[in-house]
Structures are given as structure tokens and as C-alpha cells.
Amino acid sequence: ADGAVCPRRLPRADDLDELMExxxxxxxxxxEGVERMLLGPWQMxxxxxxxxxxxxxxxxxPAWAVELGVDVDSYNLLAAQLQTNVARFAGEALAGLVLNPVLRLCNHACDGAP
Structure with missing residues (x-):
């Protein structure tokens, strides 16, 4: 919710593009934390x-990507990184996106499996 306490709202839990933005x-x-997730040896x-x-x-x-100078290859890579590393929890009362290092390890362990 926007307001005096929180001037910006968080990305919607059901909108991966907002998380990318x-x-x-x-x-x-x-x-620096986000930069490390996106670039360099510790990138997702x-x-x-x-x-x-x-x-x-x-x-x-999207307009935000053009505004920030995000090229199409970087945009598609980020989409793939988040698809690999983000889990969506959808419950009756709660829902959200979870960036989980354990999930990342699980995905690597399954890489190449049928």
C-alpha cells in the first residue's frame, strides 16, 4: 500500500514482471545485493x-526496461533466472513469491534429469 509510511508499494505477488522491474x-x-544477484560470479x-x-x-x-537501458538479452536472462530461482506460494489466505537459495540448489541437482 502506498502512503506516508511506505511511499512505494512492493511488487505484486502474482506479477513476475513487477519483480523484474x-x-x-x-x-x-x-x-549491491541485487547487483550481485544479476551480474558477476554470484549472479543467479x-x-x-x-x-x-x-x-x-x-x-x-516493457517501457520500464527501455527506460533503464535493459537490453532484450538481459531481460530474457533475468526472466529465466527468476523462473529457475523463484517459487510461487499460493494459499487461501497468503500468497507470494519466494527467492530461495535452497530451491536454486534443488534446480541444479535436477538439471539434466528427465
């Missing part, structure tokens, strides 16, 4: 099949 905006502002990994299914092209990049 938040990650990119924080990295652009110099948030991804399963190749998650990257292969990304089909965003230059013409369909």
Missing part, C-alpha cells in the same frame, strides 16, 4: 530450458 531499478540505483543461475523459452524481442520490451 524492481530488481532492475534497485540494481540501477546501486543496490538458470536452467537452459528456461532461457530457451523466453521470446521477448525488442518490440515487446
Amino acid at each position: 524492481e530488481c532492475c531499478r534497485r540494481a540501477a540505483r546501486g543496490d 543461475s538458470h536452467l537452459p530450458r528456461h532461457l530457451e523459452i523466453q521470446d521477448t524481442d525488442e518490440d515487446s520490451l
Whole structure:
């Protein structure tokens, strides 16, 4: 909720694009934790099949990505990284997205499995 206490709302739990935007905006502002998740040796990994299914092209990049200078390859990579590393919890009363390092390890352990 926006307001005096919280001037910005959090990304919606059911909107991965909002989470992508938040990650990119924080990295652009110099948030080291988010930068590490996106770039360098500690960046989030991804399963190749998650990257292969990304089909965003230059013409369909969201306005926020264009504004921040996010190229189409980086956008598709982030989508694949989050698909690999984020779990969606959907309960009756609670719902949300969870970035889970344990899930990341699980995905790597299953990589190549049928």
C-alpha cells in the first residue's frame, strides 16, 4: 500500500514482471545485493530450458526496461533466472513469491534429469 509510511508499494505477488522491474531499478540505483544477484560470479543461475523459452524481442520490451537501458538479452536472462530461482506460494489466505537459495540448489541437482 502506498502512503506516508511506505511511499512505494512492493511488487505484486502474482506479477513476475513487477519483480523484474524492481530488481532492475534497485540494481540501477546501486543496490549491491541485487547487483550481485544479476551480474558477476554470484549472479543467479538458470536452467537452459528456461532461457530457451523466453521470446521477448525488442518490440515487446516493457517501457520500464527501455527506460533503464535493459537490453532484450538481459531481460530474457533475468526472466529465466527468476523462473529457475523463484517459487510461487499460493494459499487461501497468503500468497507470494519466494527467492530461495535452497530451491536454486534443488534446480541444479535436477538439471539434466528427465
